[in-house]
Amino acid sequence: MPKNRLLTYLSIVLILAGAVLTFFGLERDVLLVVDGQIQTVHTRALTLSGVIQDAGYTLTPEDRTIPNSATWMIGRSTARLDRARH
Numbered sequence: 001m002p003k004n005r006l007l008t009y010l011s012i013v014l015i016l017a018g019a020v021l022t023f024f025g026l027e028r029d030v031l032l033v034v035d036g037q038i039q040t041v042h043t044r045a046l047t048l049s050g051v052i053q054d055a056g057y058t059l060t061p062e063d064r065t066i067p068n069s070a071t072w073m074i075g076r077s078t079a080r081l082d083r084a085r086h
Contacts, residue, residue: 031078046072048079060084 026044030051033039043054049069052059059069062084073079 026074028077030073030076033078033080035081035083043073046074048073051079052081057081057083 023044026046028043030041030043031038032041032051032055034055034057039055041051041055043051045051045054047069048065048067048071049059051073052065052069059065059081060083064082064084066080067076
């Protein structure tokens with residue numbers, strides 16, 4: 001029984017370590033062009049809307065993004081936000 005318990009604890013520790021490493025591995029810089037102005041956003045966001053939020057902007061329905069705001073940003077390093085003029 002103790003051997004099974006040890007394996008269980010080791011498995012839990014390895015899973016938690018993997019989750020922590022994955023979480024910190026998602027941290028990256030995204031080049032965001034907002035109304036023609038370039039800025040670097042340090043983020044862990046998975047989607048463009050999250051990157052935009054981390055940059056301090058709130059999307060409105062009239063705003064345009066490239067790619068689409070729901071696009072996953074894993075493997076992408078640039079995006080564009082053209083804010084609507086009110």
